[in-house]
Amino acid sequence: MWDALTSIIPLGIAYTAPLLIIALGGLYSERSGIVNIGLEGLMGMGAFATAVFIALTQSTLGVASVWIGLLVGALAGGLLSYLHAFASVSMRANQVISGTAINILSAALTVYLARAITGSGNVQIIQKFSKSDVAGLSSIPVIGPLFFSNAYITTYIVMAIVIFSWYMLYKRPFGLRLRACGENPQAADSMGINVQKMRYIGVIISGALAGLGGAIVITTYSGEFSNLTFNGLGFLALAALIFGKWNPWGVLGASLFFGFAKTLASMTLIFDNLKDMPNILFNTFPYVVTLIALMLFSKNAAGPKAAGEPYDPGKR
Amino acid sequence: MSKLSEMFMDDARRNRMVPFISVILGFLVGAIIILLSGANPIEAYGALIQGAFGSLKKIGDTLLYSTTLILTGLAVAFAFKTGLFNIGASGQMLMGGFIAVLLGITLDLPRIILLPICITSSIVAGAVWAFIPGVLKAKYRVHEVVTTIMMNWISVWTVYYFVPELIRGPFDTESANVPANALLRTEWMTKLFDGSYVNLGLFLALITALIIWWVLDRTTFGYELKAVGFNPDAAQYSGMKVNRNIIYSMMISGALAGLAGATFYIGYASNIKIGVSPTQGFDGIAVALLGLNHPLGVVLAALLFGFMNAGKLSMQIATGVPNELVPIIIATIIFFAATNEMIKGWLKRIGNKKSDKERGAK
Numbered sequence: 001m002w003d004a005l006t007s008i009i010p011l012g013i014a015y016t017a018p019l020l021i022i023a024l025g026g027l028y029s030e031r032s033g034i035v036n037i038g039l040e041g042l043m044g045m046g047a048f049a050t051a052v053f054i055a056l057t058q059s060t061l062g063v064a065s066v067w068i069g070l071l072v073g074a075l076a077g078g079l080l081s082y083l084h085a086f087a088s089v090s091m092r093a094n095q096v097i098s099g100t101a102i103n104i105l106s107a108a109l110t111v112y113l114a115r116a117i118t119g120s121g122n123v124q125i126i127q128k129f130s131k132s133d134v135a136g137l138s139s140i141p142v143i144g145p146l147f148f149s150n151a152y153i154t155t156y157i158v159m160a161i162v163i164f165s166w167y168m169l170y171k172r173p174f175g176l177r178l179r180a181c182g183e184n185p186q187a188a189d190s191m192g193i194n195v196q197k198m199r200y201i202g203v204i205i206s207g208a209l210a211g212l213g214g215a216i217v218i219t220t221y222s223g224e225f226s227n228l229t230f231n232g233l234g235f236l237a238l239a240a241l242i243f244g245k246w247n248p249w250g251v252l253g254a255s256l257f258f259g260f261a262k263t264l265a266s267m268t269l270i271f272d273n274l275k276d277m278p279n280i281l282f283n284t285f286p287y288v289v290t291l292i293a294l295m296l297f298s299k300n301a302a303g304p305k306a307a308g309e310p311y312d313p314g315k316r
Numbered sequence: 317m318s319k320l321s322e323m324f325m326d327d328a329r330r331n332r333m334v335p336f337i338s339v340i341l342g343f344l345v346g347a348i349i350i351l352l353s354g355a356n357p358i359e360a361y362g363a364l365i366q367g368a369f370g371s372l373k374k375i376g377d378t379l380l381y382s383t384t385l386i387l388t389g390l391a392v393a394f395a396f397k398t399g400l401f402n403i404g405a406s407g408q409m410l411m412g413g414f415i416a417v418l419l420g421i422t423l424d425l426p427r428i429i430l431l432p433i434c435i436t437s438s439i440v441a442g443a444v445w446a447f448i449p450g451v452l453k454a455k456y457r458v459h460e461v462v463t464t465i466m467m468n469w470i471s472v473w474t475v476y477y478f479v480p481e482l483i484r485g486p487f488d489t490e491s492a493n494v495p496a497n498a499l500l501r502t503e504w505m506t507k508l509f510d511g512s513y514v515n516l517g518l519f520l521a522l523i524t525a526l527i528i529w530w531v532l533d534r535t536t537f538g539y540e541l542k543a544v545g546f547n548p549d550a551a552q553y554s555g556m557k558v559n560r561n562i563i564y565s566m567m568i569s570g571a572l573a574g575l576a577g578a579t580f581y582i583g584y585a586s587n588i589k590i591g592v593s594p595t596q597g598f599d600g601i602a603v604a605l606l607g608l609n610h611p612l613g614v615v616l617a618a619l620l621f622g623f624m625n626a627g628k629l630s631m632q633i634a635t636g637v638p639n640e641l642v643p644i645i646i647a648t649i650i651f652f653a654a655t656n657e658m659i660k661g662w663l664k665r666i667g668n669k670k671s672d673k674e675r676g677a678k
Contacts, residue, residue: 105647
């Protein structure tokens with residue numbers, strides 16, 4: 001049992017980290033009032049840019065190429081999300097349609113470019129983050145082997161961003177302004193907040209974090225970009241965002257839950273007493289639970305009130 | 317006032333021009349990408365057209381690809397018209413197709429009975445799959461975009477489990493083949509189009525488009541559904557059963573997507589693969605948007621996308637331009653169609669300039 005835990009928990013955490021950071025990206029966007037179902041595409045664009053950058057520079061830059069690759073992924077996601085911001089903020093387009101366009105565009109464009117670069121549509125990297133033990137902390141009994149051994153450094157970066165986001169969104173004026181744009185843009189406008197600008201910022205942060213999520217996928221457990229990189233992580237992040245009630249700690253909890261459900265689903269073959277259970281139960285578990293939770297908690301749903309509605313300053 | 321400036325002046329006309337301009341812009345962006353990757357856009361587009369219309373078989377294939385898109389496009393458009401965003405056409409299509417394949421393989425009946433059973437079941441399966449998001453929306457106000465995404469994944473894993481379990485084929489990743497008497501293909505159509513798999517689904521799709529047009533435009537039921545979509549509060553106030561209509565809308569939309577699944581899995585393909593969600597469900601969003609949610613527009617948009625999908629492999633083989641170019645163009649078209657305010661702004665400016673000139677001339 002202990003062996004099982006020490007193998008599942010580090011793996012589950014590794015899987016949770018990108019999911020969490022993508023969902024957190026969605027939080028910024030939706031709190032500002034823009035629904036972002038393009039997270040999947042933004043994640044894929046980040047993954048692609050990171051993979052290409054590392055593949056091109058790993059021989060000259062070495063480990064530094066992986067670190068810069070993370071930034072490149074975030075930048076690429078941020079750049080692509082600008083399209084979504086332009087469509088949904090400036091052009092007042094239907095945000096779900098614009099997000100869908102981002103998803104289709106990203107999946108097609110990245111594979112197109114990958115094919116043009118490598119011929120096969122896959123981009124493999126050699127340099128990536130390796131699992132390591134955190135010095136000192138990993139020797140703590142029980143907690144050490146579970147949370148500080150065999151861990152990727154990116155997990156701690158993600159945790160730091162979650163804490164920072166909570167502080168920014170709930171303890172600083174910036175967060176108050178951003179959230180006001182998602183709750184009642186008219187009121188925010190009348191208080192002198194530039195709703196359009198705040199929404200641009202929200203969407204672009206979401207793109208950068210989703211891109212970073214894709215970069216983490218590439219530099220940790222995947223190690224290659226292909227069309228399989230688009231495997232629904234962005235949509236699962238969207239579910240985690242809603243399940244987590246648009247709140248950083250809720251999103252953390254929901255992401256952990258989904259991350260471990262997924263890990264368990266992929267590990268069922270290893271455990272004898274789980275092997276004979278139909279895999280459909282594990283694989284559909286996160287989605288079914290989300291549906292049930294949405295039904296049960298619908299009465300006190302906490303979604304930003306103005307999310308999805310274009311802001312029209314003329315409308316009062 | 318000249319005809320041309322009139323064309324740009326009137327709001328409704330500007331709306332109708334948006335899709336055409338979006339398509340042109342989409343192909344322009346595609347041309348730039350081809351140029352950047354070092355190929356010749358005229359050659360590539362020539363090969364695309366050649367690949368879609370170059371022979372009877374290729375024309376048949378274009379119609380074949382369009383068939384499924386007409387139905388998923390109608391599914392999304394119907395939901396849109398009634399105020400719902402059905403992003404789950406993909407999952408509903410998969411379930412419809414799965415049931416059709418399952419029954420086609422397991423039931424041993426004469427074709428005249430078996431085929432209607434398969435088709436009807438696919439429609440019912442799609443409707444049942446959409447019933448859940450419908451109820452969650454109507455009774456619990458859970459947004460359908462979220463629930464339909466969840467349902468898409470549940471359908472992928474359902475097929476992933478049941479295909480190897482119930483109708484395993486020669487490979488682990490796909491089902492056994494559907495026998496000929498449960499396929500929508502007919503000898504005369506295959507012959508007419510020189511071996512293309514274009515099939516009876518085409519007629520099903522066109523008839524369905526007519527029916528949907530009739531329901532939406534000519535019946536009280538359609539009027540009520542649209543009223544609920546337009547303003548649920550007003551519809552409630554005037555005595556319509558809003559919640560019930562939301563569920564009906566969602567189920568009809570799902571039924572259309574389910575039928576799309578039948579045309580795809582027992583018409584285009586003859587088996588079902590596991591672990592993939594059909595992209596036609598998502599393309600249906602683009603088709604509906606481009607067709608302005610009108611059944612006739614949906615058919616035209618589906619034909620356009622069918623043409624691009626049929627020709628893309630020929631383009632890749634002839635010119636080396638990766639076939640992912642086609643979804644890039646589709647995404648660009650959606651993007652321009654979604655940012656229609658921009659295009660309408662341009663048209664307005666052209667219109668104003670024209671009428672200014674005329675005023676000056678007078």
